[in-house]
Amino acid sequence: MPNIVLRTQGVGKKYILHHQDVAACHRTLRDKIVEHAAAIGRWLKPETPQRASPSREEFWALRDVSLNVKQGDVLGIIGRNGSGKSTLLKLISRITEPTEGRIILRGRVASLLEVGTGFHPELTGRENIFLNGAILGMTGAEIRRKFDEIVAFAEVEQFLDTPIKRYSSGMYTRLAFAVAAHLEPEILIVDEVLAVGDVAFQKKCLRHINDVAREGRTIVLVSHNMLTVEALCTQALWLHGGRVMDLGEPHRIISQYLRTSFSSLAHQHWSDETAAPGNDQVRLHRASIRPQGGAVADPVRVCDAFVMEFELWNLRSNTYLYVGIQLHNEHGILIFESAPVEATPWLGKPFPVGLFKFVCHVPANLLNAGVHRVALVVSKNEDVLLHKEEEILVFEIADSTEKRGGWYGSWDGAVRPILAWDTQLLQAKGAVKQVSNAS
Amino acid sequence: MRQNQQAELIIEAGGRASGYWLELWRHRELFYFLAWRDVVVRYKQTAIGVAWTLLRALAALLVLSVVFGRLANMPSGGVPYPLLVFAAVLPWQFFASALTDCGNSLVEGAALISKIHFPRVIVPGSAVIVNLIDFLVSGAVLALLFLWYGFLPDWKILTVPLFALLVVALAIGLGLWLAALMVEYRDFHFIVPFALQLGLYASPVGFSSSAVPEHWRLLYCLNPMVGVIDGFRWALLRGDSLYYPGTLLSLVTTGLLLVTGTWYFRRTERTFADVI
Numbered sequence: 001m002p003n004i005v006l007r008t009q010g011v012g013k014k015y016i017l018h019h020q021d022v023a024a025c026h027r028t029l030r031d032k033i034v035e036h037a038a039a040i041g042r043w044l045k046p047e048t049p050q051r052a053s054p055s056r057e058e059f060w061a062l063r064d065v066s067l068n069v070k071q072g073d074v075l076g077i078i079g080r081n082g083s084g085k086s087t088l089l090k091l092i093s094r095i096t097e098p099t100e101g102r103i104i105l106r107g108r109v110a111s112l113l114e115v116g117t118g119f120h121p122e123l124t125g126r127e128n129i130f131l132n133g134a135i136l137g138m139t140g141a142e143i144r145r146k147f148d149e150i151v152a153f154a155e156v157e158q159f160l161d162t163p164i165k166r167y168s169s170g171m172y173t174r175l176a177f178a179v180a181a182h183l184e185p186e187i188l189i190v191d192e193v194l195a196v197g198d199v200a201f202q203k204k205c206l207r208h209i210n211d212v213a214r215e216g217r218t219i220v221l222v223s224h225n226m227l228t229v230e231a232l233c234t235q236a237l238w239l240h241g242g243r244v245m246d247l248g249e250p251h252r253i254i255s256q257y258l259r260t261s262f263s264s265l266a267h268q269h270w271s272d273e274t275a276a277p278g279n280d281q282v283r284l285h286r287a288s289i290r291p292q293g294g295a296v297a298d299p300v301r302v303c304d305a306f307v308m309e310f311e312l313w314n315l316r317s318n319t320y321l322y323v324g325i326q327l328h329n330e331h332g333i334l335i336f337e338s339a340p341v342e343a344t345p346w347l348g349k350p351f352p353v354g355l356f357k358f359v360c361h362v363p364a365n366l367l368n369a370g371v372h373r374v375a376l377v378v379s380k381n382e383d384v385l386l387h388k389e390e391e392i393l394v395f396e397i398a399d400s401t402e403k404r405g406g407w408y409g410s411w412d413g414a415v416r417p418i419l420a421w422d423t424q425l426l427q428a429k430g431a432v433k434q435v436s437n438a439s
Numbered sequence: 440m441r442q443n444q445q446a447e448l449i450i451e452a453g454g455r456a457s458g459y460w461l462e463l464w465r466h467r468e469l470f471y472f473l474a475w476r477d478v479v480v481r482y483k484q485t486a487i488g489v490a491w492t493l494l495r496a497l498a499a500l501l502v503l504s505v506v507f508g509r510l511a512n513m514p515s516g517g518v519p520y521p522l523l524v525f526a527a528v529l530p531w532q533f534f535a536s537a538l539t540d541c542g543n544s545l546v547e548g549a550a551l552i553s554k555i556h557f558p559r560v561i562v563p564g565s566a567v568i569v570n571l572i573d574f575l576v577s578g579a580v581l582a583l584l585f586l587w588y589g590f591l592p593d594w595k596i597l598t599v600p601l602f603a604l605l606v607v608a609l610a611i612g613l614g615l616w617l618a619a620l621m622v623e624y625r626d627f628h629f630i631v632p633f634a635l636q637l638g639l640y641a642s643p644v645g646f647s648s649s650a651v652p653e654h655w656r657l658l659y660c661l662n663p664m665v666g667v668i669d670g671f672r673w674a675l676l677r678g679d680s681l682y683y684p685g686t687l688l689s690l691v692t693t694g695l696l697l698v699t700g701t702w703y704f705r706r707t708e709r710t711f712a713d714v715i
Binding site for chain 1: 450452551557712
């Protein structure tokens with residue numbers, strides 16, 4: 001296997017957690033002295049049973065990771081926060097050492113775990129290019145050779161001799177990325193760099209990574225943006241709880257990951273009528289969400305219409321029941337409230353005792369991608385609250401590659417409607433020239 | 440370089456022993472740039488820049504000369520008292536600030552350490568280099584003091600670089616200990632300035648170590664700075680004789696600190712990124 005440039009074999013990383021302190025990560029001498037005193041105490045009285053200190057806990061951030069990456073591959077690592085993605089990058093880029101297993105690298109490795117690592121605010125743009133270049137692993141000669149290119153890329157010519165503490169954040173990011181973009185490693189390691197900066201900057205990064213990959217370099221990147229991974233990567237690695245869940249073709253891995261990887265409440269069922277949420281007037285029975293025409297476990301994408309169903313027992317006869325929902329996105333923003341307002345058979349009618357089912361149809365291309373939470377509100381006579389069930393459903397709307405106009409970054413906003421647009425050419429190019437000449 | 444790029448690199452737990460110094464050599468440019476950064480940044484946005492180093496040295500010189508020379512009337516062996524103090528203030532000030540900077544260097548460079556791989560020893564190393572440059576500048580300027588007093592050193596001045604090397608080695612050895620310890624125990628952030636303050640009086644900066652009773656002298660020399668300061672005085676001031684057992688002891692302590700400091704640093708550096 002001559003062209004495997006990165007290989008990991010049973011790699012694991014263990015951390016020791018210290019609990020008792022508020023500032024738990026830094027031990028103080030006092031702790032150490034106490035520990036030693038306890039050790040001496042045990043040595044003097046060996047019959048004292050050794051107990052594990054409750055303040056120390058082992059934690060495997062990564063366990064048993066084995067993979068091969070060929071030259072020219074773009075490996076995307078996905079997984080939830082704390083699944084070990086960053087730890088794996090740190091191990092590959094040799095910032096920290098594995099506790100077990102081995103990593104074999106062939107070629108020069110450059111890691112870009114942060115944009116602008118080592119930038120010093122007091123130094124000028126020119127000085128920082130050299131400093132940052134050296135930090136990222138370029139030689140002085142290499143930096144001098146590419147200096148003009150870097151400056152042109154960053155578009156900071158007239159500020160070269162200004163301390164970068166006076167730069168705007170945009171200039172700062174551009175300069176930082178310009179240096180990183182001129183690295184020529186065989187293996188490039190990128191951590192979520194794409195999450196910073198404005199849209200134009202993100203596009204620039206994506207384009208650059210695409211170019212780098214086409215030159216036959218190997219890239220390992222972490223991203224929370226599934227579209228980036230799907231668009232750029234030739235392989236995806238799904239980590240969960242520090243272990244490899246799956247490794248393979250990005251599209252397949254991503255859809256599996258989206259299906260299972262967040263703690264969704266796509267379906268709830270309370271079989272015991274007395275223990276179900278509610279009171280002596282109403283009790284919940286079942287709630288579920290599914291894409292239109294799909295099953296309950298299926299993922300819901302932005303471009304899918306979906307259906308929410310709620311079943312509940314009405315326990316008092318002749319109750320004028322009103323049911324509504326509130327839907328919040330992952331930022332806790334209320335996207336909408338909804339209730340049946342059209343003339344369904346039961347609107348404004350007294351409900352007899354029995355099990356009722358309410359179905360809410362949500363159209364496609366309304367909600368944006370992300371986790372959404374639904375609260376169910378049950379009231380009577382329009383103004384008396386009988387029961388409110390927070391988080392009766394929690395589900396993620398998955399991003400889709402359809403209808404994005406070529407943009408693969410995240411799409412902001414609480415909703416994501418597809419609106420009608422017209423584009424017209426008002427004046428041809430020659431005419432524009434005349435206007436600008438005249439002014 | 441080309442064939443190095445194709446060489447296989449194996450990363451394993453505890454498997455970093457081989458090629459350590461070679462790797463340091465490969466990162467020499469980073470070493471250079473970090474030291475250069477520290478030098479440039481040190482006096483940015485100060486009105487008088489490097490003159491601060493001189494002012495600090497002069498202030499210490501003045502205070503110590505007045506307190507020990509005038510008020511306490513300590514013996515100087517026929518040398519102008521300020522010169523006696525100067526020969527000690529020079530290495531002491533280097534030692535104290537190099538040690539402080541070294542100790543803090545890793546913690547201050549935490550952002551770098553948790554994001555980039557490089558031999559960590561570069562960070563405290565560059566802290567020493569910066570102070571070495573200060574040391575050379577203030578040494579050169581304060582040498583004018585000798586002209587002022589019309590006091591010219593003899594051939595022994597040629598041995599000054601050797602003693603300078605000794606104090607650099609001492610600062611590195613102890614600095615490596617402190618830098619590595621500071622990563623895990625921030626207590627040293629408080630201990631170091633305090634210890635240095637005591638050390639100023641415990642070391643013969645303001646007085647000649649011949650003032651120490653003869654039977655305590657060897658014990659006194661367990662403080663390696665005693666040997667350094669005595670050496671500087673011997674080299675710069677005519678007529679002073681060298682207390683050889685003390686110098687030798689200082690040499691041994693320094694060597695010991697350098698070796699154990701490197702050992703402790705290398706042992707702990709693999710976990711710096713996890714702990715810092």
